[in-house]
Amino acid sequence: MRGCDSAHYKPGIPGRGLQDEGRDVVMRIEKSDIEYLKDSGLFDAEWYIENYPAAAAIKIDPAEHFLRIGVRLKWNPSPRFDTAAYLAEHPDVERSGINPVLHFLRNGSVTDAKAPTEPSAGADADEGRSKAPVGSPGGTSSEFRTSRPRRNLTPDMQRLLQAAERSGAARRADATYDAIKSEFDPAYYLLRYPDIARAGIDPVRHFIDAGAREGRDPSPAFSTRYYLNRYPDIRDGKYNPFQHYVMHGRSEGRGSSPLTPASPAFGRYCEAFGLDPKRLEAELDRKRRDLRERLDGGVLGDMVRRAEKLEPLVGHAWLAAMNPGLSPIRSEQVLSQMAAIHQLQEQAARRRAKAIVMIPWCHVSGAARVAAHLATALAGIYGPDEVVVVRTETSEMQFPEWFPAGCRHVDLAGQVEGITAEGRQRLLVEFLRSLRPDVIFNVNSKLFWDALEPYGKALSHSARLYAYLFCSEKDIFGRWAGYPVRKFHLHFDLLDGVITDSHYLADELRNLFMVPPERADRLWTLSTPVANPPAPAPVPAAGRRRPQIFWAGRLDRQKRIDIVYALAERMKDVDFRMWGKPGLDKSSSRLQPPSNVTLEGTYKDFSELPLAECDLWLYTSEWDGVPNILIDVAAAAIPLVGSLAGGTGEVLKDGLTAPIRDIEDVSAYERAIRGVLSAPETARKRAADLRERVLSERTEAVYREALRQMLDRGSDQ
Amino acid sequence: MSGFDITVAVTAHNESVVAGPTMRSAEAAIAEAEAAGYTIERLVGLDRPTPECAQFFGQPDLSAWSLSEHDFGDPFRVRNAIAERASGKYIAFLDADDLYSENWLAMAARRLDEAERADERVIVHPELNWIFESSEVVFVKPDQDSYLFNPYYLYFANYYDMLSMAPRQALIEKPYGPRDIQNGFGYQDWQWNVETMGLGWKHVVVKDTVIFKRRRAMSVSVENVQRKAVIRAMEPLAIDRVNLLKPTASSLTT
Structure with missing residues (x-):
């Protein structure tokens, strides 16, 4: 055994450059220390480079890098030794500046019970079992077993998991337990439901006995409430819902949570973009597993733990990290919006437009006729291909012949399934802006009127906005309502023009709202044209007939x-x-x-x-x-x-x-x-x-x- | 211009002791980057700082940081100003209440080095956004050429937020736009991400790196949500251009 003072390190001092102090350390490393470390089995050069790529940037031996630099940063020499944890448990070592790994090698086998007894964590992961690294509290127990390295979990969480494991090991035979155990996520369950953690009971057993009934989730990948709501046929109580999914539902193609191929939004998204739902699901699943492994036992989680030491509140988001959002597959709403805007752009033939006419629908109505006249006039000004007519409230298009040949029709109403009212407004606005129009006309589209409130200012920076107003409406109690009453005062300042089909309404608006003379030119009355003038109707034949x-x-x-x-x-x-x-x-x-x-x-x-x-x-x-x-x-x-x-x-x-x-x-x-x-x-x-x-x-x-x-x-x- | 490899630029307005963990995380990341051989310039941009904020950043323990004071009322304009005066080849911003993961600077710079050697225009982001304090959300960002990246998402949400490391050249070529919340525009970072994509900068994430974002009850991002702000209409998101934002795979089906 050699002396233990040959290698020193000094922790960094935030707020000051560390290089000068680091040089002091460099001088004290001896070649024999490097060889000693390499021979110890506690240093894994390949793992070290992979986990600390910055080490590769300096062209020195990785073991030497660890002794000179890595240890100052509390990096680990391999998954088998947790530098930070060792120092936390041996403050005297930290104070003395002795290299903790060398300290362990030279003293730990005699004085410390944390000697490694199993191969590295990387190999364990493949075998479905691992040992916590030397230095970490989890490493003190030979009972600790898990399906993947969990060195980044807090000691307390590891103790809770060990207790859960022990509790589970003593259980009676149970088919449901056996079916779900391997896919149950005890760390997630305990962190999400602290009452179970505090009670010190086996989380799997709790889920089977009560948790499922209470709507609790056994893992971030399975939503109990979603499954029961989506598949009422299994509400008969014959199966625990998670058990049903594991044993039958998955192979039957049932979804475990909203963002799976069973979800209509997920399906719409895949269909719109030509994606294979199964492949996308597999990719998401692969990514989640990879992330979880790196959080629990890899560099990623280690980075979080280190940040947590600087800001404890960081650690409170561990639960969220167990069920991370994988952009862009993060919400059904956004998936539906993305699918919808893609489809709308396809309907618009993926070409820009200079003029857009918004209508609620097209059936027998005066407004639809006016919209058709407007579209025809716009086609005369800009060209038919530059005009897009968008239907926002229903898909009805009873009279395409009213509109100019060659203009493009878009059925937005047919693409909004699963999208909230607010989400539809946003969809409309983004679609309109993507067309890069010069002018947008609203002819009674409620969605457009509604969208103007949150997005009108932004939209008005992209295009000139015009709106038709026809007449106010009387409700059943005789009160005036309708767009002229409800919308004119809200949006007059925003709009480039308000169009009426009657001088009567223009005058009424001008008077009622005291439109100042300088702004009066924003009110226009356009007399609706007669498109195809009919011949004079024949006079009824004279004779004995009733009028x-x-x-x-x-x-x-x-x-x-x-x-x-x-x-x-x-x-x-x-x-x-x-x-x-x-x-x-x-x-x-x-x-x-x-x-x-x-x-x-x-x-x-x-x-x-x-x-x-x-x-x-x-x-x-x-x-x-x-x-x-x-x-x-x-x-x-x-x-x-x-x-x-x-x-x-x-x-x-x-x-x-x-x-x-x-x-x-x-x-x-x-x-x-x-x-x-x-x-x-x-x-x-x-x-x-x-x-x-x-x-x-x-x-x-x-x-x-x-x-x-x-x-x-x-x-x- | 002297030869720093990385400029770390912290922007602050009303942060005082909340920036303690931020600065310590920055120093930890700087130490790792320096250990990897990078030279670091430390800058703090104070935008209309409160007295407490100015006092915090004026403390002796932060004497290694060079302070500049601005009167923008807009953190993105501060960033533009810092980019103008920065000496680093790469610029890494940090809000004064967020934290870097310790490996961020070294690994991000290494990725940008690789891009430079491959003659690629690349901007890098941390792999995870780890949101904490008043809300707790974690989300993962995809590379712009990954299977999961879909440019249509950019109509409705931002993949990457403001935390990036970019060659200074990118910020000079395309500075952040002005804040204009009164007219319904926010999310200058989102806008900048799209604009730079449109200019051929590829956005990629660096594995195992994290930005820890403190979500406060009232912040610029909260105000953006409350006011339903959007980004400006931009050419890269035009109907006939949006598909071009997926750089390598020509379609999502590949």
């Missing part, structure tokens, strides 16, 4: 079918023919139509109607913008009697139609109708004049030019 009054619209409260029915009761000599279907508001559908009312159902196109039989068109809405049906009727030169409500007066011109100012006055409607029926030629002449006026004011060219002006103004600003 026919046509009406069309949603059969709901707004359209006031009660007024139509009241008129029909008064005018039994006239037939009322009504087209439409109930909307969301069913409060009017319980009304019984009088015998001279015929509910004709729906039509797809105005031209399908038997207009040659129509003597007069009746309109009874209580509130409105400029409804398309009025424009269609006017363009067909059919005499009109209708309520003045909101923007309807922009078609129901005095002298050319019979506008009703007091919309509740049924007698007024009756007088106007009888006036038209009694002088049909005059009425037709006026209708023809109205047609001429509407067709000259509401052309696609006029609309496009107004739109262009608005866009030019926006780009100037």
Whole structure:
């Protein structure tokens, strides 16, 4: 035995460079110490280089590196010796500056009970058992066994695990226990459920007896609650859920937690990106195991332990580290969002767009028609391929023919399964920004309106934003609601332009919100064009026939079918023919139509109607913008009697139609109708004049030019 | 410019004793890097420091650190300023309340050395983000060319955060953008990561290294979440460019 003072080290002093002090150590190393260390079996050069790659950067013998430098940094010579732990247990060695490994070699075999008795941890891991390293508290027990090195666990945790092992060893025979034991993660269970650790009971036994029932998880890879919720067929209690998974569920392809191939989000993700779910799962599993091994017994965990000595709070995240997030497979929500944006970009043909039109859906509605006119005008300005129409609330696309040929359609509503309302807003915003558009128009997309609140400012830096407003709505209690009421004041400052289809609404907004004159040019009224002007409707043949009054619209409260029915009761000599279907508001559908009312159902196109039989068109809405049906009727030169409500007066011109100012006055409607029926030629002449006026004011060219002006103004600003 | 290998740049604003563990971890990592033969420049950038913060970093035990004071109110602009004046070939930032793993500097520099020899433009990050204190989360970051890396994630989340070691050249070529939370923009680190990817810098992680990130009840990142901040729209994330962010494997199916 040689003297023990030949090799010294000094711990580093934070806040000062260490190199000068280190040189002092370098001078004291003797060649014989290096050889002694190499021969001791406690130094593993290959392991040392692999775990401390910095050592390889200096071209000296690894053993010499350890003695000169590594020991100062409390590095280990091999998995079999824990330098830091040895020094912690032998403060006299640390104070004296003696090399702890040499101290152990020269004194430990006689005075210390921590002599190594088994091969290195690396070999143990392959054999399914290991010995804690010399120096570490775990190394004091010859009973300690585990499936992998756990030298980075705290001594207390190791003691708890040993107690658990002993408790488990004394158990009675139990099929469930045997089935799950090998996959049960006692360290995870104890750390996650400290009550079990404090109780000092076998965690496996606890899980079988109570834990599963209480929804506790036996390992980070298995969620008991998820499994029971996802697979109700095993709730009969025949199997412990984890046992079921281990024995049957896994081979049946059942998922152990949300981020597995059994999850719809996981499946959507793999499908969108052409990934093999099994391969991805295997890769994730491999990565988790590798991480856990390196945390429990490798350099990674050692780094954490060292940091924990500087900041104890670091150690409180060990539990989180046992179930780490593996980006990007970290949440079902994000997986679904990633899959969705990929699919949306595919639908957009992976090309940019200059103009985007947001719509909720496309079915029979005035807003959808306006959106189609807008898209057509934008196609005329930018080119059809530069226009993308996005449906956000439902996938409905009943009238693709309304939109310009060559524009791209994207069904966002069809890609949002599993994504929260907030997540959909973000999805929409990121998709829109990825298109790199110049302009974005919202035509009644609720999702877009909602997304403007959190993301509007950011979005407005990427594109000019415009929004259509049509008319406010009255709720069932008579209170005003709808986008003009709810959204105008929130987003007017953000938007480059607010578009109305009626001067009426623009004026109302201007007055109600006191829009300052300098900002008034952000409010635009674009008169909805007549896309394909119909020929004047034929005049019904003269002769003995009952007059026919046509009406069309949603059969709901707004359209006031009660007024139509009241008129029909008064005018039994006239037939009322009504087209439409109930909307969301069913409060009017319980009304019984009088015998001279015929509910004709729906039509797809105005031209399908038997207009040659129509003597007069009746309109009874209580509130409105400029409804398309009025424009269609006017363009067909059919005499009109209708309520003045909101923007309807922009078609129901005095002298050319019979506008009703007091919309509740049924007698007024009756007088106007009888006036038209009694002088049909005059009425037709006026209708023809109205047609001429509407067709000259509401052309696609006029609309496009107004739109262009608005866009030019926006780009100037 | 003198020849330091690494500039360690700590940024602080209102941190005082909470930076104790930070500085000790930095010194431990520096010691290991020096043991591996690297020379280190120690810089601290104080941004509108509170009196307590200035007092902390002015203490004698930190005399090896060179202090600079700034008036940005934006830690990323401080980083840009430090990058301008740094003498190190590589720059490693550290927030004054976070901790390095002891091996970070040495192993990160070694990886950048390898990249330089291979004539690659590489920025390195720790393998783990270990979040502690007011929330405890650990997540693992993938290499940009790994099987798990998917560029579409960058629309919704950041893989790497601000903790990186980068050649000074990368920071000069692409400084961090300004903070603009009033207009809904945050996450300058996320933005910088995407921008540098777009410029051909490959982001990789260094095995067995960790950044320990202290999550405080109120911080820039918490404010970003609360205000639903996003990164700016950028060319690399355009519909026809995003797939190019996966550098080696041309598609996720490979």
